[in-house]
Amino acid sequence: xxxxxxxxxxxxVLVYGEVTxxxxxxxxxxxxxxxxxxxxxxxxxxxAVFMGDSVYDRAKEAGAFGAxxxxxxxxxxxxxxxxxxxxxxxxxxxERLKPRIxxxxxxxxxxxxxxxxxxxxxxxxxxxxxxxxxxxxSKTLLRTKPVFGGxxxxxxxxxxxxxxxxxxxxxxxPAEKSGADDREPMRLDVDLGKVVERVKVIDRxxxxxxxxxxxxxxxxxxxxxxxGGADGFEALKEMGKLVNGAIGGSRVAVDNGWIPTSLQVGxxxxxxxxxxxxxxxxxxxxxxMTGCARSQRIIAINKDSAAPIFKQAxxxxxxxxxxxxxxxxxxxxxxG
Amino acid sequence: MNIVVCIKEIFDPEATADSFRLDAANKTxxxxxxxxxxxxxxxEQAVEAALRIKDKMGARVNVLSLGNNLDRVVVKKxxxxxxxxxxxxxxxxxxxxxxxxxxxxxxxxxxxxxxVDLVLCGRQAADSNAxxxxxxxxxxxxxxxxxxxxxxEVSGDIATVERVIANGYESVEVRLPAVVTxxxxxxxxxxxxxxxIAKSNALKPVLWKPADIGLTPDICGTQGRRLLATKxxxxxxxxxxxxxxxxxxxxxxxxxxxxxxxxxIL
Numbered sequence: 071x072x073x074x075x076x077x078x079x080x081x082x083v084l085v086y087g088e089v090t091x092x093x094x095x096x097x098x099x100x101x102x103x104x105x106x107x108x109x110x111x112x113x114x115x116x117x118a119v120f121m122g123d124s125v126y127d128r129a130k131e132a133g134a135f136g137a138x139x140x141x142x143x144x145x146x147x148x149x150x151x152x153x154x155x156x157x158x159x160x161x162x163x164x165e166r167l168k169p170r171i172x173x174x175x176x177x178x179x180x181x182x183x184x185x186x187x188x189x190x191x192x193x194x195x196x197x198x199x200x201x202x203x204x205x206x207x208s209k210t211l212l213r214t215k216p217v218f219g220g221x222x223x224x225x226x227x228x229x230x231x232x233x234x235x236x237x238x239x240x241x242x243x244p245a246e247k248s249g250a251d252d253r254e255p256m257r258l259d260v261d262l263g264k265v266v267e268r269v270k271v272i273d274r275x276x277x278x279x280x281x282x283x284x285x286x287x288x289x290x291x292x293x294x295x296x297x298g299g300a301d302g303f304e305a306l307k308e309m310g311k312l313v314n315g316a317i318g319g320s321r322v323a324v325d326n327g328w329i330p331t332s333l334q335v336g337x338x339x340x341x342x343x344x345x346x347x348x349x350x351x352x353x354x355x356x357x358x359m360t361g362c363a364r365s366q367r368i369i370a371i372n373k374d375s376a377a378p379i380f381k382q383a384x385x386x387x388x389x390x391x392x393x394x395x396x397x398x399x400x401x402x403x404x405x406g
Numbered sequence: 407m408n409i410v411v412c413i414k415e416i417f418d419p420e421a422t423a424d425s426f427r428l429d430a431a432n433k434t435x436x437x438x439x440x441x442x443x444x445x446x447x448x449x450e451q452a453v454e455a456a457l458r459i460k461d462k463m464g465a466r467v468n469v470l471s472l473g474n475n476l477d478r479v480v481v482k483k484x485x486x487x488x489x490x491x492x493x494x495x496x497x498x499x500x501x502x503x504x505x506x507x508x509x510x511x512x513x514x515x516x517x518x519x520x521x522v523d524l525v526l527c528g529r530q531a532a533d534s535n536a537x538x539x540x541x542x543x544x545x546x547x548x549x550x551x552x553x554x555x556x557x558x559e560v561s562g563d564i565a566t567v568e569r570v571i572a573n574g575y576e577s578v579e580v581r582l583p584a585v586v587t588x589x590x591x592x593x594x595x596x597x598x599x600x601x602x603i604a605k606s607n608a609l610k611p612v613l614w615k616p617a618d619i620g621l622t623p624d625i626c627g628t629q630g631r632r633l634l635a636t637k638x639x640x641x642x643x644x645x646x647x648x649x650x651x652x653x654x655x656x657x658x659x660x661x662x663x664x665x666x667x668x669x670x671i672l
Binding site for chain 2: 153154178181182185186188189190193194195196197198212215216217218219220221222223224225226227228229230268269270271272273274275276277289313321322325331334337338339346353354355356357358367368369370375377378380381382383384385386387388389390393394395396397398399400401402405
């Protein structure tokens with residue numbers, strides 16, 4: 071990249087901040103930490119911006135989590151996320167602050183808002199990144215993200231500013247709250263009077279899932295092609311009860327009608343990160359592993375000792391689950 | 407009602423790691439001859455969404471894809487499921503696209519197809535995992551966009567869409583023409599039917615080169631990229647899996663229980 075690009079007027083790392091009812095969203099704490107490393111490498115500052123109808127008090131906390139400056143935009147039209155309104159608002163913020171780097175969580179909002187704003191600004195964006203670094207010579211943002219369902223990692227760079235990325239949850243260590251006083255955020259005035267919101271939100275419905283939710287479960291017992299049929303999943307349910315685990319399955323299990331779609335773990339299903347993931351009769355296709363690779367411990371039971379799952383598992387037994395499960399459960403019960 | 411569904415041909419994401427090799431020069435993975443090409447699963451659900459609208463109120467469903475030497479068996483699958491027309495942007499210059507250059511070409515083709523009420527895409531491709539193409543097409547065409555839909559209903563010129571959100575859904579309304587990206591929560595896509603296969607065997611896809619959609623090759627594919635791919639590497643998966651053994655499989659299973667208890671895992 072040429073010198074002109076490195077002497078841009080664009081400066082600092084800006085985090086698009088999100089809040090929950092309790093305070094800063096965990097993804098925002100992660101971005102503040104990851105973004106601080108980028109800012110340090112650049113010799114610049116980490117800033118955060120929060121947008122909402124009533125977000126000021128919760129945004130205050132960002133200072134204690136490392137933001138050098140916190141900006142707040144409050145407007146009645148920002149109460150619920152909607153694409154056109156938020157793009158118009160953040161677009162004005164970016165125009166004003168001219169950040170070098172702008173990062174979002176790859177969250178419900180960030181995954182939608184990030185690309186929307188990028189295309190509006192006619193800038194590229196890298197989505198669902200798991201790490202970022204500054205390329206020393208050119209001050210370019212290098213972003214790493216999993217592709218092909220996690221089989222490969224791709225590195226991307228781009229020209230132009232701001233350099234943008236959305237970041238996968240839990241891929242960075244959250245910032246610790248420091249003893250520093252909460253710095254008062256600065257309010258930014260943004261003119262949203264002329265925004266025409268083309269997508270009208272009618273309703274938001276929260277659905278209570280029956281039983282233990284897959285994404286909240288601490289232990290998941292999951293089955294794949296090797297289960298051979300719906301009967302196999304009855305055996306897994308027994309196991310689930312014993313270890314207080316939720317039941318999941320691979321796409322093959324769903325396609326064959328052995329389990330409902332809602333229980334599918336994988337890229338096209340639910341992405342989970344339990345403490346323990348027990349994979350029974352699952353070979354380890356990339357699309358499935360994307361959904362469970364962040365589990366703390368993976369236990370594999372498979373009759374094929376060459377199955378790729380054993381390269382990502384921590385403990386394994388080679389053999390037929392029909393023999394293994396009863397003996398395993400009996401021993402667990404015996405151990406109390 | 408005129409619908410365009412954008413589909414991407416990819417290597418089967420159900421294939422395992424050992425069936426791919428790294429193509430370092432092109433910064434991509436190439437599947438071995440064992441790995442079939444398939445329609446990106448999310449795009450297949452976008453086709454399903456279009457066909458559900460067609461079933462209910464009648465619609466012309468046009469399928470649009472981009473690449474070079476596209477596998478006819480793969481790209482015809484949506485037609486075998488019940489779509490009406492197939493448009494293929496096929497040229498060497500389309501290879502190596504990122505979300506930007508792909509969406510730019512797809513948007514130009516949608517403009518050329520003309521009178522389109524609804525553009526549907528999968529929420530993301532299972533290979534590049536970007537989730538940008540739908541939003542980019544909407545931006546290039548100046549259309550509103552709704553992402554991660556699990557249900558789409560059309561009444562007059564209004565589409566009511568249920569979007570997937572954490573723990574539930576959001577119901578939104580958008581005036582057509584619009585772009586909607588479809589999520590797996592839409593549910594199982596239908597299988598090709600014998601009737602549709604027989605009917606569509608004679609169907610000839612419409613083939614367009616960059617010039618046919620008003621683009622020059624230098625803004626297509628690799629040359630038109632805005633995201634510069636600097637490297638692709640294979641993460642080394644080696645968790646050092648402890649394979650628990652025993653005299654018999656039963657004993658191995660019992661030993662596993664003991665090990666997991668020792669390590670306080672279960």
